[in-house]
Amino acid sequence: MTLVTGDPASCSLVGGSLRQLATSLRTSGRATHAALADPTLRRPGTVVARARRQLTALDDAAATAAGELDRVGSALQDHAADLAEAVADVRALTARAEAAGLRVAEGRLAPVWGVSGLADAPTDASRAEQSTVLQAELDRLLSVLAARRRRLAATVAASSSVLADHAKALRR
Numbered sequence: 001m002t003l004v005t006g007d008p009a010s011c012s013l014v015g016g017s018l019r020q021l022a023t024s025l026r027t028s029g030r031a032t033h034a035a036l037a038d039p040t041l042r043r044p045g046t047v048v049a050r051a052r053r054q055l056t057a058l059d060d061a062a063a064t065a066a067g068e069l070d071r072v073g074s075a076l077q078d079h080a081a082d083l084a085e086a087v088a089d090v091r092a093l094t095a096r097a098e099a100a101g102l103r104v105a106e107g108r109l110a111p112v113w114g115v116s117g118l119a120d121a122p123t124d125a126s127r128a129e130q131s132t133v134l135q136a137e138l139d140r141l142l143s144v145l146a147a148r149r150r151r152l153a154a155t156v157a158a159s160s161s162v163l164a165d166h167a168k169a170l171r172r
Contacts, residue, residue: 003107003138004145008084015076022069025062061166068159075155079148086145093138100130107142109135 094104102109109131 003090003104003142004083004086006079006083008080008087010080011076011083012080015073015080018069018073018076022066022073025066025069028062057170061170064166065163068163072156072159075152079152082145082148086141089141090138093134093141097130097134100134101127102131102134104138107138109138 090104097104097109098112101112103112111127111131
């Protein structure tokens with residue numbers, strides 16, 4: 001069972017893609033602006049005036065969308081780093097547990113399978129002590145990762161809300 005779910009490389013790739021999309025969105029309206037800013041249009045007709053108003057609304061929405069894409073992309077890339085760090089930390093902890101005669105099963109530390117007896121009492125006491133220390137460390141690692149996931153989910157939810165509000169305004 002994998003204690004740290006998620007793929008850091010995929011998170012980073014999606015985050016980078018969102019940030020690239022934000023950059024292209026920021027630059028996509030320049031040609032339209034140039035056409036509408038043509039100085040030969042001294043007295044624009046109603047169609048051009050309406051297009052300019054719509055362009056302003058679209059610019060505002062595009063700027064907001066670009067900002068949100070960049071923010072979520074950055075959050076995903078930060079989360080990718082968090083995931084990679086958590087994976088490495090859990091692997092190191094698992095290796096230390098195995099060296100101490102423990103195994104990680106479903107987020108809990110337990111003795112490895114095997115035979116032990118009265119002659120192993122000092123080893124069992126040491127293993128129990130190490131188990132307590134390693135379990136506390138594992139619990140902390142998983143708790144920190146859960147908090148980071150909640151932070152990412154809150155960022156995505158807030159961004160979705162902002163984008164939904166702008167989409168609603170554009171449909172009016």
